[in-house]
Amino acid sequence: ARPVRAPRGTQLHCKGWQQEAALRMLCNNLDPDNGENPDELIVYGGLGKAARNWTCFDAIVRTLLDLENDETLLVQSGKPVGVLKTHENAPRVLIANSNIVPQWANWDTFHELDKKGLIMYGQMTAGSWIYIGTQGILQGTYETFASLGLKHYNSDLTGKIVVTAGLGGMGGAQPLSITMANGVAICVEIDPDRIKKRLEKHYLDIEVSHLDKAIFKAKEAARIGKPLSIGLCANIGDILPAMIQKGFVPDVITDQTSAHDELNGYFPQGLSFKAALQLRKTDPERYKDMALNSMADHVRAILAIQKKGAVAFDYGNNLRAQAMKRGVDNAMDYPGFVPAYIRELFCQGEGPFRWAALSGDPEDIKVTDRELVKLFPEKTKMINWLKMAGEKVEHMGLPTRICWLGYGEREKAGKLFNDLVRDKKVKAPIVIGRDHLDCGSVASPYRETEAMKDGSDVVADWALLNCMSNVASGATWVSFHDGGGVGIGYALHAGQVTVADGTLAAEKRVTMVLRNDPATGIIRHADAGYETAIDVANTKGVKLPMINMH
Amino acid sequence: ARPVRAPRGTQLHCKGWQQEAALRMLCNNLDPDNGENPDELIVYGGLGKAARNWTCFDAIVRTLLDLENDETLLVQSGKPVGVLKTHENAPRVLIANSNIVPQWANWDTFHELDKKGLIMYGQMTAGSWIYIGTQGILQGTYETFASLGLKHYNSDLTGKIVVTAGLGGMGGAQPLSITMANGVAICVEIDPDRIKKRLEKHYLDIEVSHLDKAIFKAKEAARIGKPLSIGLCANIGDILPAMIQKGFVPDVITDQTSAHDELNGYFPQGLSFKAALQLRKTDPERYKDMALNSMADHVRAILAIQKKGAVAFDYGNNLRAQAMKRGVDNAMDYPGFVPAYIRELFCQGEGPFRWAALSGDPEDIKVTDRELVKLFPEKTKMINWLKMAGEKVEHMGLPTRICWLGYGEREKAGKLFNDLVRDKKVKAPIVIGRDHLDCGSVASPYRETEAMKDGSDVVADWALLNCMSNVASGATWVSFHDGGGVGIGYALHAGQVTVADGTLAAEKRVTMVLRNDPATGIIRHADAGYETAIDVANTKGVKLPMINMH
Numbered sequence A, B: 001a002r003p004v005r006a007p008r009g010t011q012l013h014c015k016g017w018q019q020e021a022a023l024r025m026l027c028n029n030l031d032p033d034n035g036e037n038p039d040e041l042i043v044y045g046g047l048g049k050a051a052r053n054w055t056c057f058d059a060i061v062r063t064l065l066d067l068e069n070d071e072t073l074l075v076q077s078g079k080p081v082g083v084l085k086t087h088e089n090a091p092r093v094l095i096a097n098s099n100i101v102p103q104w105a106n107w108d109t110f111h112e113l114d115k116k117g118l119i120m121y122g123q124m125t126a127g128s129w130i131y132i133g134t135q136g137i138l139q140g141t142y143e144t145f146a147s148l149g150l151k152h153y154n155s156d157l158t159g160k161i162v163v164t165a166g167l168g169g170m171g172g173a174q175p176l177s178i179t180m181a182n183g184v185a186i187c188v189e190i191d192p193d194r195i196k197k198r199l200e201k202h203y204l205d206i207e208v209s210h211l212d213k214a215i216f217k218a219k220e221a222a223r224i225g226k227p228l229s230i231g232l233c234a235n236i237g238d239i240l241p242a243m244i245q246k247g248f249v250p251d252v253i254t255d256q257t258s259a260h261d262e263l264n265g266y267f268p269q270g271l272s273f274k275a276a277l278q279l280r281k282t283d284p285e286r287y288k289d290m291a292l293n294s295m296a297d298h299v300r301a302i303l304a305i306q307k308k309g310a311v312a313f314d315y316g317n318n319l320r321a322q323a324m325k326r327g328v329d330n331a332m333d334y335p336g337f338v339p340a341y342i343r344e345l346f347c348q349g350e351g352p353f354r355w356a357a358l359s360g361d362p363e364d365i366k367v368t369d370r371e372l373v374k375l376f377p378e379k380t381k382m383i384n385w386l387k388m389a390g391e392k393v394e395h396m397g398l399p400t401r402i403c404w405l406g407y408g409e410r411e412k413a414g415k416l417f418n419d420l421v422r423d424k425k426v427k428a429p430i431v432i433g434r435d436h437l438d439c440g441s442v443a444s445p446y447r448e449t450e451a452m453k454d455g456s457d458v459v460a461d462w463a464l465l466n467c468m469s470n471v472a473s474g475a476t477w478v479s480f481h482d483g484g485g486v487g488i489g490y491a492l493h494a495g496q497v498t499v500a501d502g503t504l505a506a507e508k509r510v511t512m513v514l515r516n517d518p519a520t521g522i523i524r525h526a527d528a529g530y531e532t533a534i535d536v537a538n539t540k541g542v543k544l545p546m547i548n549m550h
């Protein structure tokens, strides 16, 4: 329990930039400006942690400071357990978090193991040291709402009202994303501190104290086509029935409470915020039961609002599956955001490409923004995003940027960044990574792989092949997790982060990783029968033995 | 459906020995002399296959023939799905078999996916192309029975009678292992062809037609201390109650039917062999129900025999867990073979080290046997095994050898083999691999990781770290599977195979893999608190950040 902040500047503390990058990004995940609850080592998404405990954190730091350029540190659920002699082009860190033998992969077993100090929840980018604050999800959320607008209204969200809940680590990106798409947002959040934080960071425009006021303000803004985000401190379980009763139907309804975790992530209807926090400790079983019942009502309300004409979609928090446990058999009547708005991008190898300036200097990110625009002058959507991000996104912790890039583009960007480091256009090396939510890296039947064309939603071989490919290609660190947004047992996924330090060796590694990593996405979607993926493979030369070879 | 046999000799068909080795070992898994049912591509263990179907097999072969020395083939559940450009020290093949998102990782989902052609059961060494016939398990089985003798009788099995069932791909090793330990075996097997096959291969000494005769012969041999193995064609579900009724109590009781697979692996009591095969097709649900009920009775009988004084242990086929599904709550009253007889070896990094002579010449294996004896003159148990194996083990497919070696020893043996290839003491390169059942590679709470000291039986991070370490170290092919002997959802495990082709590059890869692979076993057991593992780490220099560094 102490404030941790990544070292900045060009001075090495470790024996190489790869180890240094792991060290800085681990610290950055726990920076109070970045992570949600650093005292408990929690980065985001309910329980997602960067290290198992502070003793383990210290040991990771010590080991990274010592680690040779031909050694590899093994991290098991946030604990450093071994150091192997490997070689210079092997990863410096290999990470496995929250993986449990499938038959036992559920929350009860997880919490038992957690109590014994044997495991840690890695979420997606918490335990893999590439969380970049709400910007990380901001871009994805923006892409989702922009794509929703295009699909349903053939425009952006001008004049449309979105209702959602949850302003946590990821959900906090919703109000700004929606206003970036020119829409109006009513965001319900039970924790007053979360609302305060989003107001301070300018992710949220205003706060109101009553539902009537929220609806009034929203309608007013929508009528004149003004973007506006409105925070309302309440339980969504109270708000939706009230909306229905008042006859108010928003244009879009979704949710980003941490519904995947019925104990630590979701507040049951009928309890005050404080009473709920209390009950979590005094009677967790009762709490979980109440939370699941509330989720069932929550989904029933969303379905009712959908019936009245709203566009409803699930935002990857497992809310629908939780409601099904309490008998809401038609919970899947509204789609997940991936099949609805993201899959077509995955088929092109597009995914949440991101990078951080290890110098700590925001100017370095401006340089990368500018150079990317020059490299891809035809990508207008990306250019718009970079412009808005440059204006509206405050850096949280180390300066970072995210933008979705496709197969072929990522490796070009990687080479560009390495050149910028080599030519001293930026002050220190740049790390390049991505979310575990990517085209080839994840098996998650209620989110990324929901409703696959060939019915292969639950097949997890793909995530493992992605993981192994990233190790083989020489990523600086590679991670494999169970869990994430949809909870233990519901998803398996891999991550990679690679350092561009300006050397030729780094250029080789960076381009190889950034080619092969999205290539597994093309391969996975081509195998499932998506024409777009097969086209990309054919035009860009991704070798598919049973489709385009021989 | 055609006979497949690995190419022999020194002529390359592929562009390098690594690809050639993968090609030959894939073919070797399907050699009718080696695999159990090659027509269906089944290698062993119920459904364990080498390729998804013959079209996929052909495509794998074509792709391997084409594969460059800096390319990597991705295999998803026995189907070749992509080829990536990597580098010379990366694996040539990455394999993921039978992996399903945990919440869905069960037989019903597996069979559904199988029907859709989306998955394949990889078992342990079937889908990872390093099955070496019954010899593979022979050594492990021999070690187990030898270790059992030592523990319970402070000697070998002279004068002791073992009762078991199942003479399949793995179970077929039981009679010879038991007689190698000088004991007497009664082996019950319902499939007459399996008995015939074991008699032909001299793994089984005689067959008798009635239980009375089996008991008589067994007692006679035991009395004079003569090793003898007796086959009895029957359902074990009929035999055990009859034994109890006759008042016959063996010294040891175990079982190696494919109980992990209630549809394709276990024959329910009360049906003839043929009637059972019929019912599998006409009414699989009824079949499964009957099989599970039989297993419950089977375990009850074992428990009863244990109560009468027999040593009982589970041989890794999930029989106890299956019986628990039908209410046998005390099924775990007899231990698994790993905590009882194997764990202490795992703590020393010992595991089923194995190799194959790609020349196809048995003489090459004799050379390796001789040289190993010279390299480790102090390892008398190993020397005895190599002598017996040299005399009694017929090669099935390519000539192979297995012997358990520990941390430090494996890399020495790897270097030795590479030297032998370089110096042309053997005619062609040698591939070195192991079973997925090894000290660091597997998470399997009903088998390899049953009853871990710290309660971490179900934590699967370890298997993933092993997998990633093998990729990072440059193994020729690396595999990751769900399933194996205990069935889908009950185990996750990794495998590696590496080619010694006599080059310096191969020496580096082979020694790195053979050091780091068992190192993860030392690390895993040290973290769980096993003193032996910590001692080995301290004396042999395995770096443990929170135990012996800083």
Ligand SMILES: NC(=O)c1ccc[n+]([C@@H]2O[C@H](COP(=O)([O-])OP(=O)(O)OC[C@H]3O[C@@H](n4cnc5c(N)ncnc54)[C@H](O)[C@@H]3O)[C@@H](O)[C@H]2O)c1
Pocket (backbone or CB within 6 Å): A036, A044, A045, A046, A137, A140, A165, A166, A167, A168, A169, A170, A171, A172, A188, A189, A190, A191, A194, A234, A235, A236, A237, A256, A257, A258, A259, A260, A261, A265, A266, A267, A268, A269, A315, A316, A317, A318, A437, A484, A485, A486
């Ligand atoms: N695209 C993605 O990858 C993706 C996207 C979005 C969300 N998710 C998932 O969405 C969820 C949210 O993530 P997060 O990081 O923001 O989690 P978080 O735990 O940081 O935030 C959740 C917020 O919801 C609030 N909340 C909970 N129950 C509530 C209720 N009944 N009424 C009002 N507010 C309530 C909490 O106070 C908290 O602020 C997670 O399940 C996450 O995994 C994933």
Ligand SMILES: NC(=O)c1ccc[n+]([C@@H]2O[C@H](COP(=O)([O-])OP(=O)(O)OC[C@H]3O[C@@H](n4cnc5c(N)ncnc54)[C@H](O)[C@@H]3O)[C@@H](O)[C@H]2O)c1
Pocket (backbone or CB within 6 Å): B036, B044, B045, B046, B137, B140, B165, B166, B167, B168, B169, B170, B171, B172, B188, B189, B190, B191, B194, B234, B235, B236, B237, B256, B257, B258, B259, B260, B261, B265, B266, B267, B268, B269, B315, B316, B317, B318, B437, B484, B485, B486
């Ligand atoms: N050490 C290990 O790694 C290890 C060790 C042993 C066994 N196992 C497990 O043991 C099991 C056996 O493996 P295998 O490869 O020999 O399988 P297999 O399917 O090739 O053979 C099983 C045999 O059992 C026979 N059988 C089934 N039900 C029977 C019954 N009721 N009565 C008599 N015979 C019956 C079948 O006819 C078959 O010959 C598997 O579950 C395997 O995974 C693993």
